[in-house]
Amino acid sequence: MKGFDVGINLRLSSNITILNNVLCDNKCGIKLESSSSVVISRNTIVNNSQGILIIQKENNPLSSENIISENVIKNNEDGILLQNSNSNFICRNIIEENRLHGIRLENSSDNAVAENNLNANDFGIVIYGVWPNYELKDRIMKNKVANNKHGICSFQTCNNILKDNQMINNEVDFEVSAHELLYMINDVDTSNTINGKPICYVVNRQNIEVSGDAGYVAIINCSGVVVHHLNLADKQGVWLAYTRNSMVTRNILEHKKYGIYLFRSFNNVISENIIRNNSYGVYFNDAYNNSLLRNIVLNNNIGLYFGGPIPFRLCSNNTIHHNNFINNTKHVDDIHRSEPFSALAINTWDDGSEGNYWSDYKGLDENGDGIGDQPFIIDENNRDNYPLMNPVAFPDLENNNELISWTEPLPIKRIVATAVLMAILLVFVIIYFKKRDNQQAAILENFNNP
Structure with a gap:
C-alpha cells in the first residue's frame, strides 16, 4: 500500500x-x-x-x-x-x-x-x-x-x-x-x-555509597550519599536532584553534556574530581550552599554554569576555591547574562586567603607569595580575590590507576566496634596510671614520714 x-x-x-x-x-x-x-x-x-x-x-x-x-x-x-x-x-x-x-x-x-x-x-x-x-x-x-x-x-x-x-x-x-x-x-x-555498565538510579535513600563501575548515576531526593571512584567516560555524568548533605569525590567525568548536574540541591560537596572535555563541567540549576573544592576543571566548553531553563533560579552562596580551571572555552557562565530578569548568582570564590587557579589570569605576583596581586574578575558580582599563580597539585588524583583502584572503606559497624574497644583500652590505661600514681604517692608519704 x-x-x-x-x-x-x-x-x-x-x-x-x-x-x-x-x-x-x-x-x-x-x-x-x-x-x-x-x-x-x-x-x-x-x-x-x-x-x-x-x-x-x-x-x-x-x-x-x-x-x-x-x-x-x-x-x-x-x-x-x-x-x-x-x-x-x-x-x-x-x-x-x-x-x-x-x-x-x-x-x-x-x-x-x-x-x-x-x-x-x-x-x-x-x-x-x-x-x-x-x-x-x-x-x-x-x-x-x-x-x-x-x-x-x-x-x-x-x-x-x-x-x-x-x-x-x-x-x-x-x-x-x-x-x-x-x-x-x-x-x-x-x-x-549503558555500554555494558549499570545505571545507578538512586531515589529516597540515606547514608549510602555509590562506587564501582557505573554507566550513569542519578541521586534523587537523597541525603548523606557519597559518590566516589567512578570513571564516567561514556557521555553520561552525575546528576544530583533534590539532594542534600552529600559528596561527589574522586571521580573522572569526561566527554559528556554535563559532567555534574545539580538540580535543586544544597549543602553538597564536590571535591577532588577530574572534570574534563564536557559541554558543561558543573551545571548549577537552582542549587545553592554547595562547595566545589580541589577539582580539576579542564578543557570544557563551559567550566561552571549557573542558571537553568526557568528564570529566577537561585544559584548563590556556593563556595568555590582551590580548583584548577584550565583551558575551558569559558571558565564560568551565568544565565543572568542572557536572561536579565533571572536571579543573580553571587558566590564565594576564595577562602579568605587563597582562591582558584585560572589558566588565563594575567595578573602579577610581585611579592612571590603565589597569590595574584589583582583579583580575577568573573563578572560584576563575582571575583576571586586571591587567585593562585600556579595550579594546585593533585599527584594522586591525576594518576588514573590510583583513582579507579581503591580500598573499600571500613563498614560503619567495624568502625564503631573499633572505637568502643579503643575507649575501653583508654579507660584501663587511665585506671592503671592513676593506681600507679597513688601507690607512688603512698610510698613517698611513708618515706617522708617514717
Missing part, C-alpha cells in the same frame, strides 16, 4: 489482525483510532510520515490492548506513536533510522515495550507526560537501544518501570527530564546498562 493519506485505517474497531503488509510512502502507514484488541504483526512499514499511530479521538474510547509485534519499521518520521492509549503491547519489532522517534508513548499508561531493537533513530524510546496525566506506569523491558541520538528518555512522567534494557553508543543514552520531584520517581534498576 503506497501513496495514501493512511495505508490502513481502523476506527472504533476490535479483534482484527493486520498481518504481512508492506506500507510505504504514506502520510500514515497504520492508524488505529479508539480501537482495541488489534494485532499488528510482521508488516514492513517504510518511508511514511508516521509508521504506526494509535490514538483516542475526541470523546471516543481509548485505544487499548493492541499488540504490535515483529514488524520492520524504518525511515519514517515517527516509528510508533501512541497518544492517549493504554495497556498496549509493543514487542520484538525492528525499529531503525526513523527521523524523530522510534517509539513515543505520549499520555499513555500501562503499556509494555519489550524486546525491541531500536537503532539509529533520533530518539529511541520516549515516555512523555502531558498535563494532567503524568503518572503513566509504562514498562520498558529488555530492549536494545543502539546508535540513536537519544536512547531512552522520560519527560515529565513518573512510576515507570525500566528493566534489562541495553543502551549502546547513543549520543545521550539515558535521560530523565522533569521540573518537579514527583516526575523523577521511576523504578530504574541496575539491570539497565
Whole structure:
C-alpha cells in the first residue's frame, strides 16, 4: 500500500489482525483510532510520515490492548506513536533510522515495550507526560537501544518501570527530564546498562555509597550519599536532584553534556574530581550552599554554569576555591547574562586567603607569595580575590590507576566496634596510671614520714 493519506485505517474497531503488509510512502502507514484488541504483526512499514499511530479521538474510547509485534519499521518520521492509549503491547519489532522517534508513548499508561531493537533513530524510546496525566506506569523491558541520538528518555512522567534494557553508543543514552520531584520517581534498576555498565538510579535513600563501575548515576531526593571512584567516560555524568548533605569525590567525568548536574540541591560537596572535555563541567540549576573544592576543571566548553531553563533560579552562596580551571572555552557562565530578569548568582570564590587557579589570569605576583596581586574578575558580582599563580597539585588524583583502584572503606559497624574497644583500652590505661600514681604517692608519704 503506497501513496495514501493512511495505508490502513481502523476506527472504533476490535479483534482484527493486520498481518504481512508492506506500507510505504504514506502520510500514515497504520492508524488505529479508539480501537482495541488489534494485532499488528510482521508488516514492513517504510518511508511514511508516521509508521504506526494509535490514538483516542475526541470523546471516543481509548485505544487499548493492541499488540504490535515483529514488524520492520524504518525511515519514517515517527516509528510508533501512541497518544492517549493504554495497556498496549509493543514487542520484538525492528525499529531503525526513523527521523524523530522510534517509539513515543505520549499520555499513555500501562503499556509494555519489550524486546525491541531500536537503532539509529533520533530518539529511541520516549515516555512523555502531558498535563494532567503524568503518572503513566509504562514498562520498558529488555530492549536494545543502539546508535540513536537519544536512547531512552522520560519527560515529565513518573512510576515507570525500566528493566534489562541495553543502551549502546547513543549520543545521550539515558535521560530523565522533569521540573518537579514527583516526575523523577521511576523504578530504574541496575539491570539497565549503558555500554555494558549499570545505571545507578538512586531515589529516597540515606547514608549510602555509590562506587564501582557505573554507566550513569542519578541521586534523587537523597541525603548523606557519597559518590566516589567512578570513571564516567561514556557521555553520561552525575546528576544530583533534590539532594542534600552529600559528596561527589574522586571521580573522572569526561566527554559528556554535563559532567555534574545539580538540580535543586544544597549543602553538597564536590571535591577532588577530574572534570574534563564536557559541554558543561558543573551545571548549577537552582542549587545553592554547595562547595566545589580541589577539582580539576579542564578543557570544557563551559567550566561552571549557573542558571537553568526557568528564570529566577537561585544559584548563590556556593563556595568555590582551590580548583584548577584550565583551558575551558569559558571558565564560568551565568544565565543572568542572557536572561536579565533571572536571579543573580553571587558566590564565594576564595577562602579568605587563597582562591582558584585560572589558566588565563594575567595578573602579577610581585611579592612571590603565589597569590595574584589583582583579583580575577568573573563578572560584576563575582571575583576571586586571591587567585593562585600556579595550579594546585593533585599527584594522586591525576594518576588514573590510583583513582579507579581503591580500598573499600571500613563498614560503619567495624568502625564503631573499633572505637568502643579503643575507649575501653583508654579507660584501663587511665585506671592503671592513676593506681600507679597513688601507690607512688603512698610510698613517698611513708618515706617522708617514717
